[in-house]
Amino acid sequence: MRLLNIREIARQAGLSIATISRVINHPETVAPETRERVLGILESCNYSPKLAAKPPRKKTGAVVLIVPVLPRYYGILAGIRQVLQANGYQLTICETSGFRGGENGSIRAVAASRPDGVILVRGSEAPPELGPLRQAGIPVVLIGKCADAESENNCSINFQDAAAKLTAHLIDMKYTRIALVQTEADYPEKPQITAGFLQALAAGGLDAGGCPILETEDSVRGGYIVLKEMLAEGEALPQAFFAADDGIAVGIMKAAQEEKLAVPRQLAVAGFTDSEMATVVCPALTTVEHPYERLGTVAARRLIDLIENSELYDIETQEIVLKSKLKIRKSCGNKKNIYEQFE
Numbered sequence: 001m002r003l004l005n006i007r008e009i010a011r012q013a014g015l016s017i018a019t020i021s022r023v024i025n026h027p028e029t030v031a032p033e034t035r036e037r038v039l040g041i042l043e044s045c046n047y048s049p050k051l052a053a054k055p056p057r058k059k060t061g062a063v064v065l066i067v068p069v070l071p072r073y074y075g076i077l078a079g080i081r082q083v084l085q086a087n088g089y090q091l092t093i094c095e096t097s098g099f100r101g102g103e104n105g106s107i108r109a110v111a112a113s114r115p116d117g118v119i120l121v122r123g124s125e126a127p128p129e130l131g132p133l134r135q136a137g138i139p140v141v142l143i144g145k146c147a148d149a150e151s152e153n154n155c156s157i158n159f160q161d162a163a164a165k166l167t168a169h170l171i172d173m174k175y176t177r178i179a180l181v182q183t184e185a186d187y188p189e190k191p192q193i194t195a196g197f198l199q200a201l202a203a204g205g206l207d208a209g210g211c212p213i214l215e216t217e218d219s220v221r222g223g224y225i226v227l228k229e230m231l232a233e234g235e236a237l238p239q240a241f242f243a244a245d246d247g248i249a250v251g252i253m254k255a256a257q258e259e260k261l262a263v264p265r266q267l268a269v270a271g272f273t274d275s276e277m278a279t280v281v282c283p284a285l286t287t288v289e290h291p292y293e294r295l296g297t298v299a300a301r302r303l304i305d306l307i308e309n310s311e312l313y314d315i316e317t318q319e320i321v322l323k324s325k326l327k328i329r330k331s332c333g334n335k336k337n338i339y340e341q342f343e
Contacts, residue, residue: 007134009042012045013041015034015038017317019034019038020038023035023039024042060115060116061089061116063090063091063115063116063117063119063300064091064092064118065092065094065118066094066096066107066110066118066121067093067095067096067121067123068097068103068121069095069097070095073121075290075292075295075296076121076292076293076295076296077296078293079292079294079295080297080299082296082297083301087304089116089304094106094109096123097123102123103120103123103124104128104129107128107129107130107132107133110133111132111135111138114138116139117138117139118133118139119299119300120140120141120143121143122142122143122144123188124186124188125188140153140303141153141154141155142155143155143299145159145188152317153303153318153319154318154319154320155299155319155320156322157291157324158192158321159192160192161324162193162288162323163192163193163194163195163196163200164200164203165324166196166242166270166326167197167200167201168200168203168204169270171200171204171206173268173332173333175238175239175332176239177210177238177239178240178241178242179211179238179241179242180193180194180211180212180213180242181214181216181223181241181242181244181248181252182215182244183215183216183217183218183222184216184217184218190244193244197211197213214226219247219248220247220251220254221251222251223243223247223251223252223253223254223255224255225255226255227241227251227252227259231259237261237267239267239268240268240270241268241270242272243271244272244273246277246278246287247273247275247277249269249271249285249287249331250285252267252269253331263283264283264331268331268332268333269286270287270332271285271286271288273287273288273290274287274288274290274327275287283329283331284329285329286326286329286330286331286332286334288325288327289325289327290324291324299320
């Protein structure tokens with residue numbers, strides 16, 4: 001009889017891996033009914049944590065980072081490199097955007113190369129096909145929101161919370177007509193930003209119908225075009241723009257300057273990516289700082305734990321969620337000295 005691993009036991013029981021792990025290691029923490037049901041399944045499958053454990057693989061010292069497009073994730077890369085270098089691991093980068101077969105094709109190719117571990121930056125909301133990595137016994141840590149977080153080791157930033165906080169700040173500044181300007185391209189954070197925006201509107205009692213969600217190219221030019229086209233078509237302007245990228249926000253500010261619209265007296269503008277340009281434009285741009293380097297650090301540390309203690313891969317998963325920092329400046333009407341809001 002083939003020995004089942006803990007993931008298969010969890011699937012058969014209809015429970016999370018974490019619950020199965022608690023039954024095995026800390027049964028006193030599990031409800032008696034659930035505990036007895038799981039123990040029955042374990043017994044029927046002749047499951048033994050020691051027997052189910054995979055034999056140790058020969059270490060290569062190699063870790064692969066699978067990422068959609070590298071320039072967007074330099075902060076994450078910096079955090080990963082710092083941890084891996086300190087622990088004697090070599091990093092190889094695989095960009096899925098230029099790889100035949102995309103993300104899942106990259107996973108299959110990386111699994112065949114048999115590195116010690118993999119960090120996968122999510123490129124879409126669709127769940128990645130991790131089967132080849134699991135079959136090869138290669139630990140993997142996901143970066144980005146994961147729908148099945150209890151079954152995977154997952155590190156992410158709460159972009160929905162960050163978007164809600166920025167929108168709530170605009171509402172606190174007495175703006176009631178707020179436009180969200182998203183990028184045309186699809187990326188994992190996009191639905192989270194929209195959800196946070198709508199969440200804050202509802203909490204603030206604002207009518208979402210009066211707060212449009214627009215899309216444009218991810219650039220200064222994209223923001224410039226948004227405002228110029230609204231004015232050319234005679235559309236009523238919002239009181240405030242929430243741009244999903246600082247470049248878009250700067251483009252809106254440039255167009256406003258040309259049209260003699262004073263920021264923030266006549267039009268408030270906020271960004272979301274805390275770029276270097278946020279502090280050099282005038283007025284300085286309210287935006288959000290995301291802990292990308294910290295995200296890379298915690299993901300790499302978790303991966304090393306899994307590599308160096310192979311039993312953890314089958315008996316324990318972790319979900320680590322980091323929060324962003326709202327950086328309130330002058331572009332939305334703040335009258336105080338520049339400060340940062342920590343939450």
